[in-house]
Amino acid sequence: MAIDPIHEMDAKEEKAERIDIPILGMTCASCASTIQSGLAGLPGVDKASVNFATSKATVLYHPEKVNVKDLAKTVKQSGYAVGTVSVELPIQGMKCASCVTAIEKALLQKNGITMASVNLATEKARVEYIPSEISLAEISKTIEGSGYKVIQFPQEEKLEDVEEILREKENKKLKTKFLAGLILGIIIFFGSMPHWFPWIPTFLNNFFVLWAFATPVQFWIGWQFYKGAWGAFRHRNANMDTLIAVGTSAAYLYSVAATLFPSFFESGGIKPEVYFDTSAMIIVLILLGRLLEAKAKGQTSEAIKKLVGLQPKTARIRRDGKEMDIPVEEVLVGDEILVRPGEKIPVDGVVLEGKSAVDESMITGESLPAKKEQGDEVIGATINKTGSFTFTATKVGRDTALAQIIKLVGEAQGSKAPIQRLADVIAGYFVPIVISIAIAVFVIWFNFGPDPALTFAFLNFVAVMIIACPCALGLATPTAVMVGTGKGAENGILIKGGESLETAHKLDTIVFDKTGTLTKGEPEVTDIVTAGSFSEEDILKYAASAEKASEHPLGEAIIKKALEKGIELESPKDFNAVEGHGLEAKVDGKAVFIGNKKLMDNRKIRVGEMEEKADTFAAEGKTPIYVSLDREFAGLVAVADTLKENSILAVKKLESLGLNVIMLTGDNRKTAKAIALKAGIKDVIPEVLPEDKVREIKKLQSEGKKVAMVGDGINDAPALAQADIGIAIGSGTDVAIEASDITLIKGDLNGVVAAIELSKRTIRVIKQNLFWAFFYNTAGIPIAAGVLYPFFGILLNPIFASAAMAFSSVTVVSNSLRLKKAKIRI
Amino acid sequence: MSAKLIVTVFGAILIILVNWYFFFSKRKTKSVGVQDEGIQEVRINVKGGYEPDVIEVKKDIPVRLNFYRDETNDCSDTIVFSDFNIRKPLPAYKTTAVEFTPKKEGEFGFTCGMGMLKGKLIVKKDF
Secondary structure (H helix, E strand, O other), X not given: OOOOHHHHOOOOOOOOXXXXXXXXXOOOHHHHHHHHHHHHOXXXXXXXXXEOOXXXXXXXXXXXXXXXXXXXXXXXXXXXXXXXXXXXXXXXOOOOHHHHHHHHHHHHOOOOEXXXXXXXXXXXXXXXXXXXXXXXXXXXXXXXXXXXXXXXXXXXXXXXXXXXXXXXXXXXXXXXXXXXXXXXXXXXXXXXXXXXXXXXXXXXXXXXXXXXXXXXXXXXXXXXXXXXXXXXXXXXOOOHHHHHHHHHHXXXXXXXXXXXXXXXXXXXXXXXXXXXXXXXXXXXXXXXXXXXXXXXXXXXXXHHHHHHHHOOOEEEEEEOOEEEEEEHHHOOOOOEEEEOOOOEXXXXXXXXXXXXXXXXXXHHOOOOOEEEOOOOEEOOOOEEOOOOEEEEEEEOHHHOHHHHHHHHHHHHXXXXXXXXXXXXXXXXXXXXXXXXXXXXXXXXXXXXXXXXXXXXXXXXXXXXXXHOXXXXXXXXXXXXXXXXXXXXXXXXXXXXXXXXXXXXXXXXXXXXXXXXXXXXXXEEEEEEEEOOOOOHHXXXXXXXXXXXXXXXXXXXXXXXXXXXXXXXXXXXXXXXXXXXXXXXXXXXXXXXXXXXXXXXXXXXXXXXXXXXXXXXXXXXXXXXXXEEEOOEEEEEEEEEEEEOOOHHHHHHHHHHOOOEEEEEOOOOHHHHHHHHHHHOOOEEEOOOOHHHHHHHHHHHHHOOOOEEEEEXXXXXXXXXXXXXXXXXXXXXXXXXXXXXXXXXXOOOOHHHHHHHHHHXXXXXXXXXXXXXXXXXXXXXXXXXXXXXXXXXXXXXXXXXXXXXXXXXHXXXXXXXXXXXXXXXXX | OHHHHHHHHHHHHHHHHHHXXXXXXXXXXXXXXXXXXXXXXXXXXXXXXXXOOEEEEEOOOOEEEEEEEOOOOHHHOEEEXXXXXXXXXXXXXXXXXXXXXXXXXXXXXXXXXXXXXXXXXXXXOOO
């Protein structure tokens, strides 16, 4: 565990101030020491400690000798960047250059400001600051404190919003263009086919009129294709836009030539015909495809939008005895926060006082509200249901569970699955090859095709260009990964990325750590057997009272049981722990012995037939505890770590998925067998020391098995990392578990089943998508080229080619969206 | 007959030209100098491709590539350096920094999320 740098150093002098500086660009631990020595060498710095893991420098410094700007400069000089936010504040009331200096000076004295530059001409202050150290409100206050006014409080812009607005705008434009194109396209379509639509006014059959209608479609509505194609062309790239721009331009220009120089075509024995309908309808259909695709693609990222939307806006805190509502960004660790029924819990923390039930479904996927009382963890963004309570903030800003989840899901959704590799390689060569094929098709039809060869050659050239769809290839995997990981996040399953998804579906062996994973990890009293005239209450009362002085986990189980039964406990006297045996104490004047058989033998207390009973308990994986009162044997208490409610069901489900389930534990063979039997597990690896867990996983892997390890993220981290898939059982706010590929926010083992099912489904969808995309292109291009013509006389009209192309990517994205509806819960 | 010959020859030349242009032609190369901060930093404009799209850097010195995405076209919304295990979303009209330290000499490709836009990072011992 990393040592908290804050505790490492105590403020030497009262005046020294502490600051945490986020650092960017550290790649190794030696970077940390470079920065550390640089900072520590500055005059006025008492101590500097740089933590590579948290990417933070903690510095104790004297503001009168050195300011944050100097600290930031030193970090920069060591070759790293400081994680700051830059803001521009309009200032009123500045009259001269000296005002500038005054404001700058005041700002730079503040902890957390790394740069301040005030411009008199523009009346603006540009401030770079560390958001975790100082808030915008405090910056404004500082400026106002030196006698000036900050005109408006700028909103710290949110990236997602800007993206969203731009996308919205783009979509609106696309829609307008599509509608305009549709109207023009229909007119051109009808006008181009006088033999089909004889009722159309004859002037619409005129080539020049059709030309006039087709031109805006080509160059206004279709302008984006030219723009995209040109942008790519300049960089020696070719994409979808290239194909559409070249294809439609060919149809358009051919038609223009036929309109202007019909005699040229006639002299070659070709009837001059125009294909304005082809170029226009292709553009309209592709636009429609893009509209539908954009809509569907928007849905693939819905999960993360939902998560972002969960973020609470304000918090009601109590500072210096006063209650106030503040923006959630300004909540500090240690703040006391009040939550009323129906309110959202703003940040992560621990309940101080009060009781309530909290709906945590949005984070953990658990539908039943969780009971909360003093000492319990609460998670930010969950909703308080019944009672009011106060809690202490423990994690704020980027450290909250929700922020971590958003980050993890965001990274996962951007990740690549290895299955995608082939599609990627092909996509890179796809367009130029399609252009080459299209040219070859033109040449072949021109040379060997039936009359009119030029027309056939030309139409098939356009069809090949238009039908090829690299987009379906490119969208096949990422959309499925996005929906799959998003679906997981909604159910409290965090998947690291595409690679984890892909490996998870290949698993054949799943290893469970016992304590805390299969079992609750907290021993409980399972049986009480009384002897003679003693009652259960007697045993619990005296044993629990005596155990009050001990800190043994078995003792805690007895105390818990007694309290549950409402038994009042006494304070023990003359407490004495007997190493390796148990304990003795006086409760209510009675001598109490609690421990194993050895203790009873030692104190010459006869237990009679109870020893057999004790052996039975041991065989069941329980620990028998002997209790005697006033030297008379009173009975047995059996304590055991009990299975979690869902362990048995989860094991059964996993086996039905074809997985070999193995339990790994440090317990002796007998106890281990007993617990495994209860859980329904056949294979047990007992007596494994914690440090040997990795070896056991390696052994399984060397047998050619694909192994998943399920354990907690802290003790089992090395084994989780060694396994092909590490599944960490998290609890509450502890979500960023580094070593794992899959993190279950809730301790429920059904999540393991759900995660594996989800991965299988996602991979199935990816395979369908890839098949569809490959099949579509490998079948579509030859058909468009006219290979069926010599045998069946079938040729593909370029308009149909464009419709097929437009809907191929929509099909792929829609198929991925099916995952959203998948039922993965048990 | 002659028309067919002309079309064939012309078509063949066109195919060669297309493949040469997209796959083999020389790209614009930009060598990156080391800044005062000890970082090799370069701004790359993203619009239908990468500008510059061939970047020369020195080995063992941290590299910061600032991608400015000057469009909303979906094609370029992700940048991938598969050799460095980097895959980052590029928000439109924003600069996104990609940081790493090249430890090996050689040529490393970078692409958009779909592998259609391409660029190259050349890591050299010295220029």
